[in-house]
Amino acid sequence: MVELKNPVYATMALSTQALHADKHLRETPEVSPSVGVTTTFLYKKDAIEANNYGASQRYVYSREGRPNTTQVESTLSTITEGHAVVFGSGLTAALAILMHYKPKKVAIGDSYFGIRRVLAQYSAVAGNVKVVSTECSFEGVDLVWLESPVNPTGEIKDISCYALRAHAAGAKLVVDATLAPPPLSYPFRQGADVIIHSASKYLGGHEDLLAGVVVSRGPAMAEDLRRTRATLGLGAGSLETWLLQRSLTTLSVRVTQQAKTAARLVALLESFRRCAVSTACHQPSAADLKLGRRLAVVKHASLQLATYGETQHPNGYGAVFAVSFASKTQALFVAKQLRLHSFATSLGGVHSLVDWRHGVDPTSEPTLLRVSVGLESFEDLAADWRQALTALDVHETTSKL
Numbered sequence: 001m002v003e004l005k006n007p008v009y010a011t012m013a014l015s016t017q018a019l020h021a022d023k024h025l026r027e028t029p030e031v032s033p034s035v036g037v038t039t040t041f042l043y044k045k046d047a048i049e050a051n052n053y054g055a056s057q058r059y060v061y062s063r064e065g066r067p068n069t070t071q072v073e074s075t076l077s078t079i080t081e082g083h084a085v086v087f088g089s090g091l092t093a094a095l096a097i098l099m100h101y102k103p104k105k106v107a108i109g110d111s112y113f114g115i116r117r118v119l120a121q122y123s124a125v126a127g128n129v130k131v132v133s134t135e136c137s138f139e140g141v142d143l144v145w146l147e148s149p150v151n152p153t154g155e156i157k158d159i160s161c162y163a164l165r166a167h168a169a170g171a172k173l174v175v176d177a178t179l180a181p182p183p184l185s186y187p188f189r190q191g192a193d194v195i196i197h198s199a200s201k202y203l204g205g206h207e208d209l210l211a212g213v214v215v216s217r218g219p220a221m222a223e224d225l226r227r228t229r230a231t232l233g234l235g236a237g238s239l240e241t242w243l244l245q246r247s248l249t250t251l252s253v254r255v256t257q258q259a260k261t262a263a264r265l266v267a268l269l270e271s272f273r274r275c276a277v278s279t280a281c282h283q284p285s286a287a288d289l290k291l292g293r294r295l296a297v298v299k300h301a302s303l304q305l306a307t308y309g310e311t312q313h314p315n316g317y318g319a320v321f322a323v324s325f326a327s328k329t330q331a332l333f334v335a336k337q338l339r340l341h342s343f344a345t346s347l348g349g350v351h352s353l354v355d356w357r358h359g360v361d362p363t364s365e366p367t368l369l370r371v372s373v374g375l376e377s378f379e380d381l382a383a384d385w386r387q388a389l390t391a392l393d394v395h396e397t398t399s400k401l
């Protein structure tokens, strides 16, 4: 076994780790890793019998492993401070966690709807897994599934509080940190036992790959997850794996910038909303009223003023937030009126996106829009919101005449 993690990089900055952490695993002198499409690898002829069909060979068949999977897991393990295993999607990664822990009673709170579907499927196969809310007692619970920041609002949960409650009940805590990858959050520092990321979001970051990552604290769970992955063929394809690896090299700059722009946009939109309802700090003009009076709610971690916020998010909150309007019609009007925010699902990529979650997830309010901030400039995105909100106000005013 080759060590995935090179301790030399453990204390370096994320941007350095993402470029160098897997270098000891490169088999050719390449600076940039190759895609590597082969499914099968030559046996070592002289060792084949002693070898038990390649048991001591690093690579035999790509369902079990291939160089670029090992390399990306090396980088991911270093940057997430754990032991990372890559899967074909975030939801496949979720299934692998359930198969590892085989829980009988799961506590789950606000979360991406797909995770709840995976849990239902798992329960149908494994037989009657009890599901309770994370806000209830954890008595008898063996697995707690916490999403923070929460999709679709971008609000955060106090991970260390849930970790203490879970551990007091003898349960394990899984944190879905898809909306705040490194350098925005490091849930092991707050006591999480396992971290899951949909790499289709920030880790991939360009809306062009599907993958998922499970990060365990120790190597034993990672080995078990790899066995499950090999048995069922749950891994990511070679192109996706390669795209993921090249995307990680820019993760730090992308995500830090996206989070900064998002925090400014949230502040701007919330200031529009408040100035339209209160004159406490500002006398609104007619134009200010147009901008703010149709905005009902803005939600994001930066507006929660949580005492644990800065410890949990040392480098900014996530770049996803939510806005709500008085009606579904108003929400859809704005989603269609925005120009630089593409009206499409998903999040975490370089393009800003706006999504009407109710369309796919009936538990999401029909008046809510989820916004994922990309790499466009703050000024251009702010202008986009100004035109869309003004157009909504004009539309609402004229349609009532």
Ligand SMILES: *Cc1c(COP(=O)(O)O)cnc(C)c1O
Residues within 6 Å of the ligand: 089, 090, 091, 092, 112, 114, 115, 147, 151, 176, 178, 179, 198, 199, 200, 201, 210, 211, 212
């Ligand atoms: C998208 C998402 C997932 C599912 O990931 P896929 O890669 O689409 O399978 C899981 N959790 C959260 C929070 C997500 O946003």
